Amino acid sequence: MSLLQISEPGKNKNSSLNEQLCLGIDFGTTNCVCSIKVNKKLVLINDEFGKHIIPTIVSLRNKNFLFGNQVRKYKDLEVDKLLFSIKRKFIKAPSKKIFFEELEKSFSPIEIASMIFSYLKTCCENFLKKSVTKCVITVPAYFDDISRSAIKDSASLAGFEVLRLINEPTAAAYAYGLEENTRGYFFVYDLGGGTFDVSILKLTDGVFKVLSTGGDPNLGGDDFDENFACEVLNENLKTKIKSLARKDKISVIKKCKIFKEKLEKKDSFDDFIFFNGKKYIVKLSKKLLNSSIKSLIEKTIQISKSVLTEANITLNDLSGIIFVGGSTRLDLVKKSITEEFKLKTFSDINPDLVVAKGAALHAHNLVNGTNNLLLDITPLSLGIETAGGLMEKIIERNSTIPTIKEQEFTTYENGQTAIKIHILQGERETVEDNRSLGEFILKGIDPKPPGIPRIKVRFVVDANGILSVTASEESSGVHKELEVKPTSGLNIKDMKKMIEDSITHGTLDIEKRLLKETKIDAQRFLNEIGYLEDELIELTSDLEMKKITSIIFELKESL
Numbered sequence: 001m002s003l004l005q006i007s008e009p010g011k012n013k014n015s016s017l018n019e020q021l022c023l024g025i026d027f028g029t030t031n032c033v034c035s036i037k038v039n040k041k042l043v044l045i046n047d048e049f050g051k052h053i054i055p056t057i058v059s060l061r062n063k064n065f066l067f068g069n070q071v072r073k074y075k076d077l078e079v080d081k082l083l084f085s086i087k088r089k090f091i092k093a094p095s096k097k098i099f100f101e102e103l104e105k106s107f108s109p110i111e112i113a114s115m116i117f118s119y120l121k122t123c124c125e126n127f128l129k130k131s132v133t134k135c136v137i138t139v140p141a142y143f144d145d146i147s148r149s150a151i152k153d154s155a156s157l158a159g160f161e162v163l164r165l166i167n168e169p170t171a172a173a174y175a176y177g178l179e180e181n182t183r184g185y186f187f188v189y190d191l192g193g194g195t196f197d198v199s200i201l202k203l204t205d206g207v208f209k210v211l212s213t214g215g216d217p218n219l220g221g222d223d224f225d226e227n228f229a230c231e232v233l234n235e236n237l238k239t240k241i242k243s244l245a246r247k248d249k250i251s252v253i254k255k256c257k258i259f260k261e262k263l264e265k266k267d268s269f270d271d272f273i274f275f276n277g278k279k280y281i282v283k284l285s286k287k288l289l290n291s292s293i294k295s296l297i298e299k300t301i302q303i304s305k306s307v308l309t310e311a312n313i314t315l316n317d318l319s320g321i322i323f324v325g326g327s328t329r330l331d332l333v334k335k336s337i338t339e340e341f342k343l344k345t346f347s348d349i350n351p352d353l354v355v356a357k358g359a360a361l362h363a364h365n366l367v368n369g370t371n372n373l374l375l376d377i378t379p380l381s382l383g384i385e386t387a388g389g390l391m392e393k394i395i396e397r398n399s400t401i402p403t404i405k406e407q408e409f410t411t412y413e414n415g416q417t418a419i420k421i422h423i424l425q426g427e428r429e430t431v432e433d434n435r436s437l438g439e440f441i442l443k444g445i446d447p448k449p450p451g452i453p454r455i456k457v458r459f460v461v462d463a464n465g466i467l468s469v470t471a472s473e474e475s476s477g478v479h480k481e482l483e484v485k486p487t488s489g490l491n492i493k494d495m496k497k498m499i500e501d502s503i504t505h506g507t508l509d510i511e512k513r514l515l516k517e518t519k520i521d522a523q524r525f526l527n528e529i530g531y532l533e534d535e536l537i538e539l540t541s542d543l544e545m546k547k548i549t550s551i552i553f554e555l556k557e558s559l
Contacts (some may be wrong), residue, residue: 020367022163023124023135024359025117026171027151029087029194030118030221030326032056032068033353034124035360036132039137042357043108053352054120058083058112060103063224067119067413069424079254080247084222088194090143091217094150101246110154117158133161136363138355141167141190141197141213142379145425145437148465163366164463168192169199170210171358172324175349184319185211186346187308189299189337190355192325193221198304200318210377212311212398214303221257221327224293229256231292232273236282248275259284264329289531290332297336304341310398320344326352377401382437382459382467388516389413389431394459397427401465406458413523415447419455421471423482428501429509430516442471444478450527522555 008555019038023045026033032054034045044052047069054068059082061074071082083102089109126134137160140153152162169188176186185204190197197215209528226241229252233239241249255273262269268285308315320509321343327333328351338345349357377400383393386409394405411419419442426434445453458470472479529536529552537545 017236019324020369021128021132021134023132023231024171024356024361024363024512025120025137025155026112026168026190026356026359027087027117027133027137027139027155028056029357030056030086030192031352032120033356034120035353035356036124036128037360037364038128042360044353044356045124045127048126054123056084056116058103058116060105060120065115067116078247079158079251083112085194086116086216086221088222090147090150092148105243110150110157113151114157115156117155117160121158133159134163134363135160135369136164136166136359136366137162138168138171140195140215140217141163141169141199141210142195142215142217144379145465145467156183164362164461165465166359166362167197167199167210167213169197169213169322169324170201170208171356171362172322172354173199173201173203173358174208174362175354175358176322176346184316185313185339187304187318187321187343188324189300189304189321189328190215191220191327191333192216192323192424193327195220196300196303198300200306200307200313206434209311209400212307213377213379214307214310216299216303219296219299219323223296224330225253225257225260227292227296228260228289229253231285231288232259235288237280244275251275260289260330263289264331286331289330293330293332297333301336301340304337315341315343318343320346322354323347324351324354378403378461378465380425380435381427382461383424384457384469385420385424385431388520390513390516391424391426391431391434393428394457395461399461401461402463404458404460406456409446409455409457410451411448411453411455412450414527416450416453417445417447418443419445419471420479421457421469421482423469429513433501433509437467438482440469440471440480440482442473442478442480443477445473446476450524478536501519519559522559526552526555 019057021036021038024035033052036043036045046052047054049069051069055071057068057071059066059071059077061077067073071077081102083100086109089098090113094109097108099106121132135155137146137151137155143151148165152165155162169190170219171536172190173186173188186201186203188197188199188201195217196219197213199213200211202211230241233241241252244252250275252275259271263286268283270281270283272279272281274280318341321337321341323334323345328347334345377398378395379397381393381397382395383391386392392407394407395403409419420439421442422431422439424431424434424436425437428434442455446454450549453473453475455471455473460468460469461472468481470479471483536548
């Protein structure tokens, strides 16, 4: 009899022969980077120009779309004909069509992004000389369900099979955890071109657990460039950037981005900017740059402190800070963060590449097996509406995902045969203060007295942060399910405000909840008394019945 040797996934001696390919894609606001692990090596994907950093730029020339470094090939393209930072459009209503002056046509952000993903797919397949469809894509930690679903849809339209969406700070920690064998509590400070993310992660024994996240979707290198441009114009020419024509404004900001990068190597120099058809000499210095971005860096520090507090971690517990994103190259950023938190910094891996590398490692492990586990979290609590307009939280904020939670509910009215499952997201106690994600009706419940039917509600959040809700009633066998893909947008700043409001109004919210619960109990009591009216008349005297009727009247009036 022959015996078969069975190995764990990823442990096959000939694993290189059976190795499955899966890309890691950092779809950034400013640049995109694709990476893949092949034959135990991380490989950065080059475009047709031999460059692995691909600008997230789209343009139209002679009715043909141009992407990334293709744009820079044509010197005749005007700067106002280049579409930058499409990722920022995913914050609100990414499926809504917008007229883009740069492209002289209306597109939804999803459509634009799908074209970029299609170009990235072509670059990857040309570089690898084989077809690749599976991928892991990174997203900002504070992207909500709408934004995440939209990114996934964009890539799917381009022909990708998206196995996982992971948070950008988590991907960075994954790269350091696997490549550098780093263990402990870490502060991931991710300052990219368009967004700022910060996460507290615990790395131990192959488990990567996100303890807390925070950020700002409108704080990044783009904002540094605009602030610097304002300062350059004001200091040198006493001119306000708002007074410039759209084309000139874009041109000046992009030129100041070049100045900013040049000041990483020089303390000062003279150069020129061009607007209103004229050339102006300007004096640039690191001092001028630092004064223009100081307030933005301070804002990142305040956000970082809030996230640290939420994680119930002190500075003494932290092993270090991992810097991610091209904007962390600025001297003032590193100096300010290092002086504020006084922690060891990790920046061994290029901050422009670390997210893509982490995504590629995770992608490889998803399809080939690993001993490491990545645990992300939900940014906001999830629950349903209950009687009286209250929110019952089923999955608490900062819960590790993927996760499954179940809770039992019952009917409120006598003989009730249907129940509405209204799904909510937020931190407040009442429905009106939270966000509606969707609803469905569970019908066919056997008519019984209130409190007898048992409706089991199950919440499942997958590894991509997408929520599925199932409701079932055991005795009648009815069952219904809904995957939540919201259509109405939620600004990420609003998400942050929801958390802050829950703290500010915490005491008042509890009082409102207690009052509503008391009213619900009172109404339930009145309903039960109503069912027993004949028995009460039979068992009580006229005087007793008169007192009961008076109390019932007063209770109804108070409601």
